[in-house]
Amino acid sequence: MNDSVTAGPRSTLGERLKTLAAETPPPAEALARAQAVHIPWGHILLALLVTRAVWLAIALWGDHSYLHAMAQFDGSWFKGIMTRGYDVEARGMSDGDAANWAFFPLYPALLWLVTLGGQLDPELMGVLLSNALLAVALGLGCRYLAITRPGAPLLLFVWLAASMPYSFYFSALYSESLFWLLCLASLIDWRCQRTGRVMLWTFLLSMTRATGVFWVIAMGIELVARLRLRAFAELWRRPDWLLIGVVGPLGLFLFMALLYHRTGDALAFSHVQISWGREMGNPLANLIEGLSYWQSAPETLRPAWQASMALVGVGLIGWLGLQRRWLEMGLAGFTLLIPLATGLDAIPRYMIGMPVFVLALHDLLTRLPRTLAWSLVMLGALANLWLVENWYDTVFWLV
Numbered sequence: 001m002n003d004s005v006t007a008g009p010r011s012t013l014g015e016r017l018k019t020l021a022a023e024t025p026p027p028a029e030a031l032a033r034a035q036a037v038h039i040p041w042g043h044i045l046l047a048l049l050v051t052r053a054v055w056l057a058i059a060l061w062g063d064h065s066y067l068h069a070m071a072q073f074d075g076s077w078f079k080g081i082m083t084r085g086y087d088v089e090a091r092g093m094s095d096g097d098a099a100n101w102a103f104f105p106l107y108p109a110l111l112w113l114v115t116l117g118g119q120l121d122p123e124l125m126g127v128l129l130s131n132a133l134l135a136v137a138l139g140l141g142c143r144y145l146a147i148t149r150p151g152a153p154l155l156l157f158v159w160l161a162a163s164m165p166y167s168f169y170f171s172a173l174y175s176e177s178l179f180w181l182l183c184l185a186s187l188i189d190w191r192c193q194r195t196g197r198v199m200l201w202t203f204l205l206s207m208t209r210a211t212g213v214f215w216v217i218a219m220g221i222e223l224v225a226r227l228r229l230r231a232f233a234e235l236w237r238r239p240d241w242l243l244i245g246v247v248g249p250l251g252l253f254l255f256m257a258l259l260y261h262r263t264g265d266a267l268a269f270s271h272v273q274i275s276w277g278r279e280m281g282n283p284l285a286n287l288i289e290g291l292s293y294w295q296s297a298p299e300t301l302r303p304a305w306q307a308s309m310a311l312v313g314v315g316l317i318g319w320l321g322l323q324r325r326w327l328e329m330g331l332a333g334f335t336l337l338i339p340l341a342t343g344l345d346a347i348p349r350y351m352i353g354m355p356v357f358v359l360a361l362h363d364l365l366t367r368l369p370r371t372l373a374w375s376l377v378m379l380g381a382l383a384n385l386w387l388v389e390n391w392y393d394t395v396f397w398l399v
Helices: 013-020 027-036 041-061 066-070 074-084 106-114 122-148 154-163 167-171 176-191 195-205 210-227 230-237 239-247 250-263 268-276 283-296 301-322 326-342 347-352 355-366 370-392
Strands: none
Touching: 027 122, 027 176, 041 066, 041 122, 041 154, 041 167, 041 370, 066 122, 074 106, 074 122, 106 122, 106 176, 122 154, 122 167, 122 176, 122 355, 154 167, 154 355, 154 370, 167 176, 167 347, 167 370, 176 195, 176 210, 176 326, 176 355, 195 210, 195 239, 195 250, 210 230, 210 239, 210 250, 210 326, 230 239, 250 268, 283 301, 283 326, 301 326, 301 347, 301 355, 326 347, 326 355, 347 355, 355 370
């Protein structure tokens, strides 16, 4: 009797990479998955209540105003837009060369609505608005996970997004929560091929943040990656896809028209970035220079830390590419590389403001043992408490 076992052929690197490729369900199946998923609204509300209660306790312990802290930095610019509109000329910051033109209009417009035209406290209503938008965004995130990652642990995603480092931005008078909601809504409807809704969401995205404009370009990247040369022929058979490319950037063009009317400069939102030290350059050079601070000037941790976060972002973009999640990869790539080309400031904020980075991180956590994954989420939540304390102390590198 021959008890020897013949070993099967070893899998090649290409075959191993194929096992990482994500499934792209057809639109009908994507819609069925979206409708069938049970969204854990109870856990979403619990996660938000618990984390925000802890942040409030830290504020009270340090004799800080929680509402005022959540409305500082960029929040003050949004409040200014809500109350007096866009500036006619630059006047802000120490050199008097800054203006609120850098901040897109949709979030302050919503803030104006929920304050009943400024009659209610903008800080209180802004915090409530941002958290309400996040709650809806987390529900949409669970729906998108059910479409693209069936069986993924939804509770892990909810608690990760609610408590991870820099998650306090979602409670501030910032546009991050709104951007999450619109981005996830557009991703869901793109998978379900409800293209009319995609046009609406992408239009609103480009009225929320400059990076929202790149959604339609990332869509083009996915079409070319999946259909190759057939993508160009397919566009003529699918005029609705072409219309997404036309309608999506209209929010930006309307904002440019508004700025031209107010200032005479349609690109004022871009030109004013120099007030924050942002000028277009080489993203790779900026990254290498920032990482060099670990050795040349370890006492200057700000650029070194932000460059390290950018390097993490590059890794997450690569991970999305390995899974062939082309649309998500494109969104993450533009969100990181465009700001990185102008400098290292606020890189962690740009990353957390784009939900696909968190989805990529969630993908990696789900490959770990369950206990280890939850332990890492808890460690991230504890690290965030240190960031929250620094935020209350108005540490500028958290802007």
